[in-house]
Amino acid sequence: MWEQIYNHFNDIVAAILFVIGFSNLLFQKNLIKKIIGLNIMDVAIYLLLASQGYISGRLAPILSGGSENAATYINPIPSGLVLTGIVVSVSVTALMLSMTIRLYRKYKTLDLDEILIKVRKEKDNKEES
Amino acid sequence: MDFVMNFPFFSIMICMLAALSTFMLGRRAAAAVAKIALALTLVLSVILTVYTHGTGESFVYMMGHFPAPWGNEIRAGELEGVMAIFTCVIALLSLIAGKHSIRTQVDDTKQNLYYLITCLMEASLLALIYTNDIFTGYVFIEINTIAGCGLIMIKNSGRSIAAAIRYMVVSLVGSGLFLIGTTLLYSITGHLLMQNINESVAVLAADGSYSVTLTIITALMTVGLAIKSGLFPFHLWIPDAYAISVMPSSAMLSGMVSKGYIFLLIKLIYRVIGFDVYKSTGVFDLIFIAGIVAMIMGSVAAIRTGFLRRMTAYSSVSQIGYIFMGIGIANSLGAVAAIFHIITHGLTKSLLFIASSSFTGNKEDIKVSDLKGLGHKYPVSAATFTAAALSIIGFPLFAGFIAKMLLANASFDCGWRMYAAIGAIAVSTILNVVYFFKCIINLYAFGGFEEEKKSEGEEATKAAAGDCGISVSEAPTKCEKTLHGICATVLAIINLYIGLAPGLLSDIITKGLNVFD
């Protein structure tokens, strides 16, 4: 058991972080917290992915000492995928934050539930008038 | 290598380049560029489909100088060609028909960005359709998500942004699940190319190793895609998003965006995990049950809401249920029926949104009871709306009927699935009849018409006097009205054509699905 945990420590931490981020994204009412949760979730996935590429004792995938032997370096694929992923996360974060700014300006709150209630009220007012 | 094989790549790049150039253009030029690009893509896709239908095979296309497991590649066959045609048709017709909505509801200086987002969306959908690599699929899913968010919030009102943020939260949960599924799949197979994953998974399944892990991975990825396409328990964002955004956005979102994810799911089943392994995981049952619940609950919600556009949106929820039920039947006939329904529902639902935009104008909340007599005022829209409604109900002559027939047909000899599927189709059809006939009867009712006419006269005088309230430019011009009518009619004719001669389409889908794995 302990040895299993030791062997898969990165994976397990990634799973725990994923679940923490996931529940923050879904259940936090505060929009900023939701966005932080989103980022934690993404980092968890990247941690899992990057851990798959590392092999103990090997070097970073940049030519060193002129060795072109694949057994000298770690697997470069996960690094490339995570790089792509990081760009995606920062784009989505910027977009969500701008939406948060607009919603705060309009409804003066960061609580998504409260915003939705206010939206509904606004709609009813429109209908009455 | 035939030159036609370049066409999938050309169509993606044309849309990307069009998106890029609209960034620097004014609104009129941007509209023209976007429409030309979409029309060009449509032509290319038609040629591609004819070509692949002739050869009866699919082909792969290297994106770069390196062959498949190393480089990226895309793959095209009949099925992909038909899906590409279908997305192009919907995007093009929605943009043309929605000219008035875009002009009056989107900020002048930001209209070119609307066309930009549409082009990016089309490019990403094409890439999703053609992709042969699961990570490429993920990247383009994200473009699709962001572009979808842009389509929803383009009006820039508080309500539309609130709808968009709800959509984003739900979609991001979906992408997260899909990405972690992809990562886990990479860690047990070491591949990203669909074909290679498929081979490794087949070996693993034969060994019996990782069986539980494979089930969990399959479930995660399926649930992720289902969340993004708005399957029942995750549909809460749909009504707001479809009802509040401008009309072409609603038409495109319901018609093609959610369908792109479902197509990727079908690819996942047939090309990544492999049908047999997927079946052994039991996720099909999950999809099937969720689909059936969605069919019923979507229709019930559509009856309960009194607003026209929300009703149409809930109807989408129930129709997505049909598609998932088709996939969940777990045989190739079911998949054919599901893809057939993806196409018919996309065409029908976008027609519903386009046609109903003449009744609702730019208002978000129009009640079904407000439609009284409008059928006489807008004969073309009312006729096409009726056609679309009949198609969704499953009236013979229309495409929706064929889709329901295929679905029912696929479920034969499938044990309990048969009773459940046919029962659900029957119940859902009755519910559909209830809410769509309410609309149709209201549309053609007498009584409200005189009043409407009077108020229209008043509006005209007001506008002529230059009184504020409704400025002159708010009313659709004659040209816009004609284009709107033509688009609606074209969609209705396509619908009728598929309904009368479904052979060609179902033949292409069946053959395309056969070369899928």
Added chain:
Amino acid sequence: MNILMMILLTVLIICAVVVSFIKSLTASVIVFGSFSLVVAVIWMLLESPDLAITEAAVGAGVTGLLFYATLKKIGSIKDANKKEKKVLYRVFRITAGLLIVMLAAALIFCMFDLPGLFSPDHPGENVVAERYIESGIEETGAVNFVAGMILDYRAFDTFGESNVLFAATICVMVLLLVQNRGKKEDLPESKEYYEDLKDEKEIEPKIIKNDVILKTVAKVAVPFILMFGLYVILNGHLSPGGGFSGGAIVGSGFILASVAFGFDRMERFLNKKSAGIITFVSLLVYCLAKSYSFFTGANHLESGIPLGTPGAILSSGLILILNICVGLVVACTMYSFFSLMRRGKI
């Protein structure tokens, strides 16, 4: 697996838990910043310097800045926690909690089942990874194998990735850009938006013009930051980093300059027009270059682009050009995000 990594991973979990429960938003953003920094160190321990430099520039740098810009805009209010008493709501919460526990159990089970970490027998160590390293230099000319992989072998992914960034920029512009209005009448919806903006004049960035410390530090730091960013961009094919991380560093240099010296001075050379043109031209070059290489590759034509001597600065064919393009786009984008968030224009 070493002890340091285990400690850092535990710190990550602690940070994540603290972020979820802490009341003050500013504090949670700060904790999140340290979270990203720890992640950057973990990337270093996993021998992925490309990721480390990107995470430090983006995760701990620009993302943090964007969070602060947002908090500044909304006045950093407290996360008010109100108690809900509806029964239905509680039922929903409990069901959701159960589902989350199930998800956690399923994932952790999966993790135990995965192939052992850090061993050479990992399924990822296959022909694909082998060719990236063994033929990488010969085929792409890039000494940094990751750069060769993402910008040449798997270039379509990366092309999609820069389009994600482009799409996000467009959406942020739709949301936050305030245009100079002509005579044209405003639409009712956008009128509402401009009215929202009006009462914001008071919160409008009062850039700390008199802050001597900030100004002096910025004067010294900005040139170095920009130089380092340019170095990272131009050496993307030789050393860790590349267009994206370098661009983010340059972008954060711009942000620092704008905060210290005022947006007006930045606007002289980086305004909506110039940022738009730079983005447009770079993406166009990127798009055309990659289209050319995809087209020639698929049709089995010679691309005719010299790869140069591996290790030299002018080498590895298109990779250098693409890195420069991506760097420019990212620098402009990061600055525009910040500027749009702070004052509604670029």
